[in-house]
Each structure stands twice: as C-alpha cells, then as structure tokens.
Amino acid sequence: MRYISTRGTAPVLTFEQAMLTGLARDGGLYLPETIPTLTKDQIAAMAGQSYEEIAFTVMRPFIGDTFSDDQFRDLIAKAYAGFGHDARAPLVQLAPNHFLLELFHGPTLAFKDFAMQLIGQMFQAALSRSGDRVTIVGATSGDTGSAAIEAFRGLDNVDVFILFPHGRVSEVQRRQMTTPSESNVHALAVDGDFDDCQAAVKDMFNDFAFREDVKLAGVNSINWGRVLAQVVYYFSSAVSLGAPHREVSFTVPTGNFGDIFAGYIAQQMGLPIKDLIVATNRNDILHRTLETGSYTKEGVEPTISPSMDIQVSSNFERALFYAYGQDGAAVAGQMEDLKSGGFQISQGAYQMLKDTFKSGRVSEDETSATIKNYLAQHGELLCPHTAVGAHVAEMHLGTTPMITLATAHPAKFPDAVKAASGIAAPLPPRMADLYDRPERVTRVANDLSALQAVIKERITL
C-alpha cells in the first residue's frame, strides 16, 4: 500500500513513512493510493466479533508490511486494553431508529483516544525498531491534546508539545494537558484560536530546516493513522445494527473533518452507509460550504462545544481530493486561494460533495435545549458536541437507523452541561483529584518564531 499527497507533488510513501512524516512536503495530506474494499462476507463475519478483531480486519489492508499480523494484533490489544467498557464503543438506543455510539470510554474521555492510543503503540514499535527519536507537535481545541499527552507521556524517544488556544478549552481539558508531570510533555497556551495553533503546526512542517532539526512528527488528523483508526467504529456499530444486510446513517459532530472523513472511508470500503451527516456548531464553515459550494473563512466564535470551534477544517482537503477526481494540482490551487480567505468549488466537485455529505448547523440555545431534552426524554446526559450531533440527526431521521457519534463524556464540559441540565456529570474516580494536581503550562504568543524557540529550547534531542 502506497500513500500519496492531496497536492500531488510530495514523495510517495509507505504506511510507516506516512505515519511518521505527518504533513506531506508539498503541504498536503497523505492518503492511500487506492482504498481497499471488504467483501460483504468479510463484513458479515464481523457480527459477534470483538472490537479488536474488527479493528484488525478493517485496518490490516492499509498497513502493508509495517507490522506483522501478530505484532499488529498485539498493538491493537494494548491500545484498547485500558478502555473502561468491554465493548470499547457501545451503542445505546435512544428511539426506534436513533442510536448513540459512545466513543468516550477511553482514558481521556473523548473519541480521540481510539486513534491516539493506537498511534502511541505504533509510534513506539516503529521508533524502538529504528532507534530514532521524534518531536511531536500538535494543535488542539481540547481533546486531541489531552489524548496525545496521555498516549505519549513518559516515553523515552518522544517529546510532545501541544499548542492549545489560551482560555478557549474547558477546565477539564486544560488540566488533562497541564497536570501530567512527565518531563517529555509540554503544554503551550497560545494567544490565539485553534486555527492559529493548527496553522502554526503546519508552518513548522513547511519550515524544512526546523522540521529536520527537531525531527518533527504530527499526531493531529494530518496523520493518516489517526483517520484510519477511526474507520473501525463505523464498521463495529453498523454491523451490530445489521450491516452489511441493512443500511445505516451516521451523524457526526464535526470540526476538523477527520471523524466524518473516516466514515467516508468506511463507505468507500464497502460499508453500506446511506447518509453521512455533518453537524456543526455556529462555526459553520462546513455547513455553509455544503449549502453553497463556497468555502469562505469567517472568524472563530467561542461556543459551549469548544472542540469544534474551527474554521479551517484540515481534512476537508482530503474530501476535496476525491471530489476533484484525485487531481492534486486542483487541490493545491484551492488551498492557495484559501490563504486569501476562501475558494469556490467547481461544479463537478461540489456535486460530488453534495451527493456524499448532508449537513446541519446548531445554535447555542439549541445545543443547550438538546442536552436538557435528552436527559428528560432519554435519561442520557450528552456533552455539548454530542448534543450538536443529536440535534442535527433529528432533522434527518427516517426509516434507516441513524447512529449519532457521542464524541466526548459530559464530565469534560461540566459548566455547559450543568447550565443546560442542572446536573454536573462526575469525573471517573481515577480522575477525581484532577482539580488538585499542580499545573505546568507555558503561555506563548501567537508567533511562529516564538513557538519554535520554545520547542528548540525544551527538546531532549
């Protein structure tokens, strides 16, 4: 399996190289040259299998000879062993045709753990084989950062720097990033928004001298391994509702477009998905784009679903690549236009996107009302991101079973959840002292050189 860049001019890589490289050298994102498909029989055989077995079947065709079958099974087993639910990603029925896919039973209580725990295992295996060390730099609106720190804390051959927007993540998210005491973990509070943090990470990758100097690696959904690991729960949940003999639809609370893009990959692999529905908060660039064909940046507004406060949606570039028939030059042109505020998608590409994705936008009041109503009507306390998804899902309910992705635990957002429902979900006992642990964080200006200077000063190369 070979990996190619969405912008068409970067070197073609193996799975291992793509995983360790992060951003392609032409600024694009890596994708498999072809998407492998699973037969109806292979999908049907997943019924009754463990999450780990399904994960192996789904991901194996993508990894080439990076790991032997036995080693890959072992990495998968270790990745999910610490999850707090035997099913890993359990489905809860809300209504006859509406289900919640709980993706928050991992160590940091958000769906990011599904990919990050596995990436952590894969990085360790690959780096201990090569003897290399890397500097991971990631951007977060709250959940990627905590999951990355949890996956890489204390490892000898990795320094991990996480850039988060100062004052724009929840207190639980911040403390998950600032309280680990391991010296290879560095939380950087940036005076900017998530888009600034993500742009800084991409600029670091595009600064080749810096990139080589610190041996830069990425664990944002820039990294194909992140998206791949998220494909698995589309299969596990759909199969438990009768796939491949029955179609299902998914509604996905969306920001950086990684999770919904994983659903697209599952669909291309042969999973019978009827609708893939993008749910946004009032930072609605993806909804506007799907409505109008014009991708136009506006300022990022803080919301009660802060992890989705994103306007420059990194993985939308991967969707564009397929929408443009894998024409890297066309994608590169649109990304160039984005630097001056936005771009108009060509008619053919726009049609493909409209045929593939539906969408909806949810206001702050609607998000709060959904949290309140779901508690009253279904006895389920939703996090604000999940509430955005549930609200949009309801606009699209029909005869096909709908699965809404519950992307985080309500305890990560206690203020918003309590304001909406009157209830504050407790943190699990292992995190009960989170508010008492000392914090360690460095405030940094929204300035590339300042960020690079901090990283160079701190790394243990």
Ligand SMILES: Cc1ncc(COP(=O)(O)O)c(C=O)c1O
């Ligand atoms: C809780 C939560 N929900 C939804 C999202 C959106 O996911 P994606 O960026 O993959 O679209 C995020 C951030 O990624 C998140 O942390």
Ligand SMILES: N[C@@H](CCOP(=O)(O)O)C(=O)O
């Ligand atoms: N919502 C994310 C933003 C980063 O997304 P990623 O999937 O590209 O890592 C977060 O919680 O940090």
